[in-house]
Amino acid sequence: MAESAVSAVLGSAGNLAVQETIFLCGVTLQVGLLKDELMRIQAYLKDADNKWRLGNARVAILVTQIRAAAYEAQNVIEEADYMEKRNRIKKGFIGAISRYARLPTDLITLHKIGADIQRVRRKLSEIFVSAENLKIDLDNTGVVDYEFPQDNGLMNQNSEDDVVMVGFEDEHKEIVDKLVSGDNMLTAVSIVAMGGAGKTTLARKVYTSSTVRKHFEAIAWVTVSQKFKGIDLLNNIMKQIIGTTDESSDIDVTQEYEVGKKIHDFLLHKRYFVVLDDVWETDTWEQISRMVNVFPDATTGSRILLTTRKKDVANHIQMQTHVHVLKHLDDEKSWELFSSRALPSYKRSSICDVKEVEELGRKLAKKCNGLPLALAVLGAYLSKNLNSEAWSDMLLDWSSTKNGQMMRAIIARSYKDLPSHYFRSCFLYFAAFCEDSEIDVSDLIEIWIAESLIPHMLKHTPEQTARKYVTELAQRSLVQVVSRSRAHGWIETIRIHDILRDWCVEEARQDGFLNAIDNTTRVGASSSDTMISYRYSFQNITGQILQATPNAQTLVGFRLSSVSLPKLRFLRVIHIENSDLKDFCAIDGFIHLRYLRLRACRHVALPTSIGKLLNLENLDLRNTYLKEAVPMSLWHISTLRHVYLSNVFPPPSNVQQKELMTLWLDLGSIGTKYFGNGMVNFVGQMTQLTTLFLCMSLVPAEMINIFVNMPRLVDIYLTRFSVLGKLPESHHFPQSLRRLHLSADVINQDPMPILEKLPSLVVLILRGYEGRTMSCSAQGFPRLQELKLRSFSMEEWRMELGTMPKLSHLELWWCQKISELPEGLLHLSSLSVLKLYDASLISEDDNTLKELRRKACEVGRC
Incomplete structure (x- = not known):
């Protein structure tokens, strides 16, 4: 993996600001020489890697030295680059001096950078000598772009479903029959087999079967695995069957009881089906139901499906159980x-x-x-x-x-x-x-x-x-x-x-590529005797300071509780999900940071100095509610490309973010009184956007008119407008638009004559149209495959022959004034799925509905 380290350095060094200036004294030349030597050393690595894998200990040391030198070179090059970026954004008299001369502090920094580069180059010279002594061949092929085959x-x-169903068709039918037939007692079916035999995929094929979906009123799938928390499983089940989850930061046994009780009460009078995938221990059932009987036996014909590698686990479930041992092919x-x-x-x-x-x-x-x-x-x-x-x-x-x-x-x-x-x-x-x-x-x-x-x-x-x-x-x-x-x-x-995955974990640790640590791993354990890891993944760790080597570049974490993050100044990636962070570290000194994801985390506050992170490209705080507002300095980072925020405060004024590609804002109940035209102006100048997601209590009506200068947009999600009048003409929408979601309390005019002219539109989701008729003309929606209409109150839907030639999936939600389906649906040769939600006026005797069923279109009601 030393080759990937050197390539990463050379790849990221290609577009540095340091190359564009003549004011860094001799540093610019030194950086160029360092890059040349890294390119030269890259040629040794394939042969070195092969010899290291054959167990040559001396080569292993050399590979470690190469990788360490490469990362050290990257750090020093980026320090020079950071100084140049920082000077460029300084304003006034000091800014002018910084750009056209050098302040004493800059000269000190430059001297240190130059000394560091010289030190790294000396290390590389020693590495060249060692490589020659070890008779490592020079590979002159260089780096060749890989041409992807058109396979x-x-x-x-390539879906696993296709793989496993070869030879298991009869077993699929047998399991489905056991789930939907038999007495009304709560019973279980257990699929038992060794790893790789296809248990999970067979179970998923059963779970998605139309026969199973129609038979049960509530269904859920949870993966148990070797390391699980009962409350996490219960929250997952509750989210699937009820649509809510307990997001409390401190889950105790009382709350676990409450979640279990909610599930029990909801399922009490329903025929339900729950899959427990990948169960390892016999006491799993007791752990899930330790506080309350989560899965009631109300003689409704409910079923549990379990997959496991151990037959004793299958036999341990305290109910009538059919054990299905999966045969090898x-x-x-x-x-x-x-x-x-x-x-x-x-x-x-x-x-x-x-x-x-x-x-x-x-x-x-x-x-x-x-x-x-x-x-x-x-x-x-x-x-x-x-x-x-x-x-x-x-x-x-x-x-x-x-x-x-x-x-x-x-x-x-x-x-x-x-x-x-x-x-x-x-x-x-x-x-x-x-x-x-x-x-x-x-x-x-x-x-x-x-x-x-x-x-x-x-x-x-x-x-x-x-x-x-x-x-x-x-x-x-x-x-x-x-x-x-x-x-x-x-x-x-x-x-x-x-x-x-287990193979990847072992190989990554042995290579020194990444060290995966969980609550069963000795924290701080080294990757191997010689290879030092520069990436760390922590999972299910509770109440401690996470340990990593000082030069670590990546910190990944899942389900961490009351942990403190180490202050690692060379971090480039922080990716943490579903965690409770204690004393979230000050990150303003992390000048190398490119990627910051804190998703569904608690106790997080961004420092006001976040604007100093001049290399930050990706900020993802989805479902993380900050203790304080997002600092205004964030929007001054010119390198930002993808931003995902929940619960933010008013957007800044006089900020240019023209290079942003993704803007995802979930503002919840915050309405136009906090934003008004400020939000329209803020978003409207982002001409490079490809994805816009904006969810708030009331989207400003003017937002619908900002797309004319956004030619790259392919995804638009806007909810919720109060009233949408006439939509802009179709040529004012991006012609590359593939997915459009518009939600309003009221859409006054039929949106179809405008939207049907969008040449690339594939998915359309609309809510709130209140006109009497809706018309789709011939040749309209040439590429549309999925259409979802919600809260539409039109009485008549006119469809000309030739419209929507590729439509395969149609959903009607709460369209309560539609008393009959349009005959035009029968001319949609690609239509395979029709779902009706609370469409009570459309009877089972509707001619179009009956004809669609006869043509094998899957029709579902909810």
Whole structure:
């Protein structure tokens, strides 16, 4: 991982302000020489990395020295850059002196920076000598941009659901039948199998089954894992079935009782279905129900579905239980799954020796012992190497048929086959996240970019490159796709299998890439004998000061309670979620900080000096309610690109934030009396926005007119207007707009004649139209796939032939004046889902409704 460290330094050093000035005495030249030497040393790293992995202790020391020197070089270069940025924003007489001369304090700083650069260069010279003595070969290939393959065939197969259902169709049907039939007593079904056998995915396929969804009135899914808190599970269940959660900062047993009681009372007269996924211990049931019987047995035919690796856990549940032991796939089903990943039909024609490859493939599939995860990962790996020689080598190198060693060998091969150290670093980063967590891809991409793990590629933005990384990891079955964005088509949320994550945790610690620490790990434990970690992930830690090495660059935390964060001056990334922070540290001295995420945290106050963080690009405080207002100095940081805030106070005036790409503001009950036109002016000058999310009690009416100068906007979410008159003409909206959510108490005029002309619109959510008719013309909404109408009071919906040719998902909420569905819906050949919420005037005898059902459109009522 030393290669990724050097590449990160070189990548981030390419656009520094220090290069644009001639007033840094000899420092500018020194920085240039330092960069040249880093580029030279980068050439040694591939050979050094290989020798280190073979156990060469002397090379291991060298790799450690290279990485330490690279990070030290990055720190000193950025100190010079920070000084230059700081001087540029100074005003008045002092500012003029700072820009065109040097203050004594600057000269002292420059002297120190120059001395530090000389020290780092001496270290690099010693490293070159050591590399030559160790006979490490010079690799002159340099860094080559990886061209992503257009593997669209695999993209349609990369969900874990598709993988596990090969060979498990009968078991899926059997489990669904047991859930929806039988007596009315509360009963459980337990799926038991070893890791990688497909328990969770089979359970999820059952959970999302239309038969199950229609049968039960309330459903919930919670992942238990090895380390869980009862109150967290209960809050999760309550949020899913009731829609609320206890956000109290100090959860005690009394509140746990209250949450459990709320769940019990809500479920008492309902037929409910709850999935407890990945249960490890026999006392889990007692821990969940220790204060109150959470899951009542009211003879309503309710069911519990449990997945576990241990049969004694399945038998321990105190109710009638059917234990379903998941069988391994037989040889034929194993080959079917393996070949679907390794030899998709669209690739077979390009293989010269396809029969020989198939014969080898059957032998390799058999080696996987019927485990779906092993078959999927191995098949995806071999799909990148479609020749008999590679497959034969794989068969000859097979080290063991024991399941644990087998999976590790397959994962290690897939990891090494990733096309660059950037890719490998991004994959290892999953070690930072909690077991069984669903990961938002947009969040993941932002942190990858902040960590300099995404290379600069021609014709691609960093975000585009990162999304291609996610796609490639999914194609290789190294991550599992949970959901896709209908508006954008890209992967939206992912998860990583426990076995793959455990491998990442161990490999990341051994490489010194990242140290994952939880309440079972000795805090402060080193990554290895020689490799010092520069990244730390803390999970489920309570009541202490978190320990990390002084040069740490990344601090990630989940579910921390009453902890104090260390003051680490070289931090570039702080990412903490669902935590109670004690004495949140002053961060104004963290001049390297690029990424600050404190999501759903308590006891947080930003220092007034936050404006000194001149490198800050990403600030995310979603669901974190600050003890004090957001300092005005925040908006003077010119590097800001993504800002997510909850519960903020009035926006500043006379602030230019023209480079901001994402603005996400959830202001809750705060209304226009605090903002008025100030908010309109503030947002209106952000011409580079791609995403605007604004939620407040009353959005200023003028906000609807600001989009004419925002050509890059693709997502707009505005709620809630009081009254919306006529919308702006369609050409005043961004033509790149893909998702639009507008909510108002009253929309006076039919919005469809304007919005249907937006050429890129894919998702449309509207609330509040009160006209008598609504009209959608032919050729309107050419790309619309999802339409949700809420609180519409029109009596007639006119749809011309040819409108909405791609609409697949339609929802009508509280549209109480619509007495019949428009016949035009029958001409929408792509319509597959229709959901009606409180649409009581539309009877089951409605002709359009009956015809849609006959055409196999899924119709649901709530």
